[in-house]
Amino acid sequence: MRLKTVILGFGKMGKIRYRALKAHGSFDVVALCDLDPKNLDGYSERQFADWQDCLNTVDCDVVFVCTYNNSIPDIVCRALEKGCHVFAEKPPGKTLEDAQRMQKVAERTPQCILKFGFNHRFHASVIEAKALLDSGILGSLVCARGVYGKAGSRDFPSQWRSDKTLAGGGILLDQGIHMLDLLYYFMGPFTHIQSEVDNLVWKDIRMEDNAFALLKTQDNKVASFHSSATQWQHKFQLELICSQGYISLDGFNTSTQSYGQETLSYVKKDLLEETGKLGNPAKYVYIFENDNSWALEIDEFHQAICRKRDTWNGNATDAVNIMSFIAQIYR
Ligand SMILES: NC(=O)c1ccc[n+]([C@@H]2O[C@H](COP(=O)([O-])OP(=O)(O)OC[C@H]3O[C@@H](n4cnc5c(N)ncnc54)[C@H](O)[C@@H]3O)[C@@H](O)[C@H]2O)c1
CATH class of the missing domain: 3.30.360.10 (Dihydrodipicolinate Reductase; domain 2)
Incomplete structure (x- = not known):
C-alpha cells in the first residue's frame, strides 16, 4: 500500500524521518512544512510554513509530526480528525493532559493509527x-x-x-x-x-x-x-x-x-x-x-496501517502511561 505522506517540522528529526520513509519505499512524501523556509531548501516536495495551511490544502494519508513539543498535541488531534494516520515524535506533548487529549481523539478515530516515536525500543x-x-x-x-x-x-x-x-x-x-x-x-x-x-x-x-x-x-x-x-x-x-x-x-x-x-x-x-x-x-x-531503529520503527508503523494490527509500540496508551509516570516524578 502506498501512502501519501506529509512531514511537519523539518529539522533534525524531520530529515531523519524523511530519509527513513524514502528508504522504506511505501511512503510518497508529498509535502514538507517548517516555520523556517531555509530548512526546506533543496527539497522538491510542496512546501509550507504553516502546518494548518498544509493540512487544509494537501490530500494525504499519513502525517509525521517532528515539530517542537508544544505543537505536537494540536497537530496530532487535527491530523487524526482529518482521517490521517499519525506518527508523532516523543514526548507526547508537554503534559499528561496533552497525552490524554490526544488519546481521546485517537479513541474517536479508531480507523487511524497513532504512534509516538519511542525509537529506543527498536535498537x-x-x-x-x-x-x-x-x-x-x-x-x-x-x-x-x-x-x-x-x-x-x-x-x-x-x-x-x-x-x-x-x-x-x-x-x-x-x-x-x-x-x-x-x-x-x-x-x-x-x-x-x-x-x-x-x-x-x-x-x-x-x-x-x-x-x-x-x-x-x-x-x-x-x-x-x-x-x-x-x-x-x-x-x-x-x-x-x-x-x-x-x-x-x-x-x-x-x-x-x-x-x-x-x-x-x-x-x-x-x-x-x-x-x-x-x-x-x-x-x-x-x-x-x-543503528537500524529508524527503519524498523517506520516499518512497524506501516504494518500497523496495512494489517490493521491491534497493538504497536508507542500507542496512545503507552503515551498516557509514560506521561503519567513523568507527571508523578515532577510532583
Ligand atoms: N525519537 C528520538 O529519538 C528523538 C530525537 C530527537 C528529537 N526528538 C523529538 O523530535 C522533535 C523535533 O526535534 P528536533 O531535534 O528535530 O528539533 P529541530 O530543532 O532540529 O527541528 C524542529 C523543527 O521544527 C520546526 N517547527 C517547530 N514548530 C513548528 C510548527 N509549529 N510548525 C512547523 N514547523 C515547526 C522548527 O522550525 C525546526 O526546524 C521534538 O519533539 C523532539 O523531542 C525525538
Whole structure:
C-alpha cells in the first residue's frame, strides 16, 4: 500500500524521518512544512510554513509530526480528525493532559493509527534483551537500573529544548523519557514512584538538569532511574537483574557515537565458589555495529496501517502511561 505522506517540522528529526520513509519505499512524501523556509531548501516536495495551511490544502494519508513539543498535541488531534494516520515524535506533548487529549481523539478515530516515536525500543541491544527475557533462560526480571545522560552543549541554554513554553520540561522530558519508556517496556506500569528532580548546574535553563526516581510495579519489581544533563561523559546503561541471571546494555549507537558502542552482555547465575565463578560467571557479549531503529520503527508503523494490527509500540496508551509516570516524578 502506498501512502501519501506529509512531514511537519523539518529539522533534525524531520530529515531523519524523511530519509527513513524514502528508504522504506511505501511512503510518497508529498509535502514538507517548517516555520523556517531555509530548512526546506533543496527539497522538491510542496512546501509550507504553516502546518494548518498544509493540512487544509494537501490530500494525504499519513502525517509525521517532528515539530517542537508544544505543537505536537494540536497537530496530532487535527491530523487524526482529518482521517490521517499519525506518527508523532516523543514526548507526547508537554503534559499528561496533552497525552490524554490526544488519546481521546485517537479513541474517536479508531480507523487511524497513532504512534509516538519511542525509537529506543527498536535498537538492536533492546530487541535482543527483550528476546532474552522472553526466552525465560534468565528466570524472571526482578529489578533494574537505568542511567541516561548527556552533557548539554555550549548553546544548550539558548536551544528550544531549554525554553519551557516550547519544550515543557528539561532533560527528563527530552532524553530521560526514552529510558523511562524502556523500564516500562520491560517491567510493566509503575504504581509507586518516589523522586528527586533538581537543577544542579545549568542554572540558566530554569528546568531540571537531573531527575532521579525509584519506581515500583504492582508485582513489586523495582527500578532505579537517573536522567542527567550533567553527564559530561555521555552514558547509556540499562541493567536488568533476573532471578537466574543478569543483562547489561552499555553504550548506544547514535549519529555521534558519543555514548560508546552499543553492547549487550549477559551472565547466568553461577554460585559454584570452588570453580571461581562466584560473582564472575561466564559472560556472553554481543556488539552491535549499526543503528537500524529508524527503519524498523517506520516499518512497524506501516504494518500497523496495512494489517490493521491491534497493538504497536508507542500507542496512545503507552503515551498516557509514560506521561503519567513523568507527571508523578515532577510532583
Ligand atoms: N525519537 C528520538 O529519538 C528523538 C530525537 C530527537 C528529537 N526528538 C523529538 O523530535 C522533535 C523535533 O526535534 P528536533 O531535534 O528535530 O528539533 P529541530 O530543532 O532540529 O527541528 C524542529 C523543527 O521544527 C520546526 N517547527 C517547530 N514548530 C513548528 C510548527 N509549529 N510548525 C512547523 N514547523 C515547526 C522548527 O522550525 C525546526 O526546524 C521534538 O519533539 C523532539 O523531542 C525525538
